[in-house]
Amino acid sequence: MFYSRWETQFCEMIAVGDEDGLAILHLNTGEGKRTFEISDRWTRNDVFFSDVRAQVDEYMAGRRVSFSLKLNPQGTTYQKKVWQALTEIPYGQLVTYKTIARAIGNEKASRAVGMANSKNPIPIIVPCHRVVGASGKLTGFAHGLKIKEELILHEKLMGIYHGLFDAFGPQEWWPAKTDFEMMVGAILVQNTNWGNVELALNNLDGGLTPQRLEAFSEEKIAERIRPSGYYQQKAKKIKAFLTWYAGYEYQIGKVRERDGESLRQELLEIHGIGRETADCMLTYAFEHPYFIIDAYARRILERVGFEMPKEYDACREKIENVIPKELMIYNEFHALLVQLGKNHCKKNPNCNGCPIGAQCNYKERTFA
Numbered sequence: 001m002f003y004s005r006w007e008t009q010f011c012e013m014i015a016v017g018d019e020d021g022l023a024i025l026h027l028n029t030g031e032g033k034r035t036f037e038i039s040d041r042w043t044r045n046d047v048f049f050s051d052v053r054a055q056v057d058e059y060m061a062g063r064r065v066s067f068s069l070k071l072n073p074q075g076t077t078y079q080k081k082v083w084q085a086l087t088e089i090p091y092g093q094l095v096t097y098k099t100i101a102r103a104i105g106n107e108k109a110s111r112a113v114g115m116a117n118s119k120n121p122i123p124i125i126v127p128c129h130r131v132v133g134a135s136g137k138l139t140g141f142a143h144g145l146k147i148k149e150e151l152i153l154h155e156k157l158m159g160i161y162h163g164l165f166d167a168f169g170p171q172e173w174w175p176a177k178t179d180f181e182m183m184v185g186a187i188l189v190q191n192t193n194w195g196n197v198e199l200a201l202n203n204l205d206g207g208l209t210p211q212r213l214e215a216f217s218e219e220k221i222a223e224r225i226r227p228s229g230y231y232q233q234k235a236k237k238i239k240a241f242l243t244w245y246a247g248y249e250y251q252i253g254k255v256r257e258r259d260g261e262s263l264r265q266e267l268l269e270i271h272g273i274g275r276e277t278a279d280c281m282l283t284y285a286f287e288h289p290y291f292i293i294d295a296y297a298r299r300i301l302e303r304v305g306f307e308m309p310k311e312y313d314a315c316r317e318k319i320e321n322v323i324p325k326e327l328m329i330y331n332e333f334h335a336l337l338v339q340l341g342k343n344h345c346k347k348n349p350n351c352n353g354c355p356i357g358a359q360c361n362y363k364e365r366t367f368a
């Protein structure tokens with residue numbers, strides 16, 4: 001037998017198998033009831049598992065929804081029948097043990113199905129994490145409930161992302177002409193819409209550069225940005241931001257060299273830069289991916305059925321823990337949620353034609 005081990009966003013993976021197929025995929029979470037040891041009789045062979053590794057990595061990156069691999073799980077005939085039924089559960093969907101029991105021809109065998117489910121040696125590829133209790137409770141998972149919850153959230157969020165991307169296409173955000181306009185725009189858009197920001201930016205035009213704004217008094221900036229509302233407060237914030245940016249000689253490359261976390265802390269210390277504004281600048285100007293929890297994201301994800309912690313960073317981290325850490329995905333995801341929020345998921349939602357309607361049970365919950 002051969003084995004291979006590698007790190008993923010969720011945990012270390014260990015694959016075991018031979019020419020007959022993949023026999024084990026161990027999720028090395030350090031949690032759950034399953035014990036596992038690499039046998040002295042196995043030989044490490046990463047090349048042998050290159051296809052397994054590539055497909056699992058693609059799944060983790062949100063680019064794969066099913067697997068095409070030769071499998072050889074060891075178990076009883078009954079267990080193999082259950083595992084085969086598990087492979088029929090579509091990506092992003094949850095079913096109950098009873099559903100699987102019915103699929104294999106014995107509706108009353110939920111308990112036996114649960115037992116076979118817990119012995120599945122190839123999780124993720126044979127998606128036993130998509131089976132939950134009748135009440136929707138996660139019940140058990142051999143590698144710990146934490147990763148089960150993360151895998152479910154991962155599929156749900158990436159399903160939303162792909163549904164929106166397929167419907168709306170690339171959004172190519174931020175809607176600003178330059179990186180500096182994006183930074184100023186992130187301040188101006190606080191408590192208003194982008195249309196008003198554009199009016200304010202037009203008043204500042206003639207080349208929106210840090211040097212030009214530096215030459216303007218706070219009063220002059222306030223006068224020009226009046227259409228964005230709260231213009232006196234925002235002028236003060238822009239001046240404070242400029243002072244900070246001058247510390248980097250107005251060179252965005254120097255800011256981008258900083259690591260994301262310390263840069264975020266620094267931004268949050270500037271007058272008028274809150275978490276949402278900082279995360280917009282980090283994602284769209286400074287190339288550090290942070291998931292932006294704005295009113296659209298919170299409203300849509302709550303309606304879809306995602307439990308959103310009230311506290312901003314707890315909510316952000318919960319999402320960031322389960323989606324691929326790719327700048328492009330963060331960039332598009334936020335823009336796509338805004339697009340959905342403007343077109344369908346308004347305060348009074350227009351669910352007809354919503355591209356993620358099939359994944360959302362808001363209507364059923366609200367009007368049941």
Ligand code: SF4
Pocket residue numbers: 300303304344345346349350351354355356357360361362363
């Ligand atoms: S189906 Fe309706 S409530 Fe759900 S995300 Fe779409 S617009 Fe919003």
